[in-house]
Amino acid sequence: MPGTKWCGAGQLALSYNELGSDINEDRCCRAHDNCRMNIGGFKRKFGYFNYMPYTISHCKCDRRKKRDAMEILRVPGTKWCGKGYSATRYSQLGGYTRTDRCCRVHDLRCPFWIGGMEKKYGIYNWRVNTLMHCRCDERLVRVKIDYRQLCS
Numbered sequence: 208m209p210g211t212k213w214c215g216a217g218q219l220a221l222s223y224n225e226l227g228s229d230i231n232e233d234r235c236c237r238a239h240d241n242c243r244m245n246i247g248g249f250k251r252k253f254g255y256f257n258y259m260p261y262t263i264s265h266c267k268c269d270r271r272k273k274r275d276a277m278e279i280l281r282v283p284g285t286k287w288c289g290k291g292y293s294a295t296r297y298s299q300l301g302g303y304t305r306t307d308r309c310c311r312v313h314d315l316r317c318p319f320w321i322g323g324m325e326k327k328y329g330i331y332n333w334r335v336n337t338l339m340h341c342r343c344d345e346r347l348v349r350v351k352i353d354y355r356q357l358c359s
């Protein structure tokens with residue numbers, strides 16, 4: 208995975224302490240990769256064959272990994288855009304601050320929404336991004352138009 212040295216096939220890190228630019232994701236993958244009870248991709252161990260191209264680990268280690276698996280459904284360089292958000296406080300923004308601010312306001316101010324890949328109100332949202340009520344999206348479009356007019 209871009210920005211990491213421990214995530215994806217193999218590892219790029221030369222030492223345990225070496226992490227990529229996406230430190231939180233890398234720490235999680237490093238902990239997962241260092242789980243003692245694991246089976247490498249296309250390998251046989253403990254009487255099981257891992258037919259996946261990546262390492263599988265004992266259930267306890269995999270549960271820890273699944274908490275952060277949704278990271279791949281977030282927009283890179285942001286903390287608020289995509290499936291869920293990774294910000295730990297309201298003021299925390301990613302590298303694309305304007306985009307992050309827009310997603311944060313959009314997501315937190317709308318009372319009626321359906322998260323990406325979730326079903327709510329009898330509707331399945333097949334997109335990665337959150338689906339909002341029409342009024343919320345209309346407000347977002349108006350804000351963008353007003354912003355463009357201010358900048359012109």
